[in-house]
Amino acid sequence: MGSQFYNGFHSAHTEPEVVEAVRVAVAQFRPEELARLPAKCRPGKIRDAEDVADLAYVLTKMRIAQDDSNETLIKLEAIFAHACQRLSAADQRDSATPAGSAPEARTSKDSERSSESA
16 A cells, blocks of 8 residues: 555644544545445544544454455555554553643543543
């Protein structure tokens, strides 16, 4: 797979940056390429890390289940898997942030989870 799909990930260190890198990578596919994918594997609106992780899971399950090699499916799965790695690294950086200092990027879902557990 060409490096053009990963270029945006090199400078992505926060959830919003990774999500944007995914959007840019997905936008490089032609509509007819995406149309050849099963409907549940076609990227819809990608809003946050949860959307990225959910689609990464679906893409991986579909790739494992398919007998033929769908190049678009394989490329998308790699992009979303790479994005999950970057999101995990960002989450670890946020977790390592010393108490009392604000993490670089905190999502609204993180805020909701914190308030629910309080």
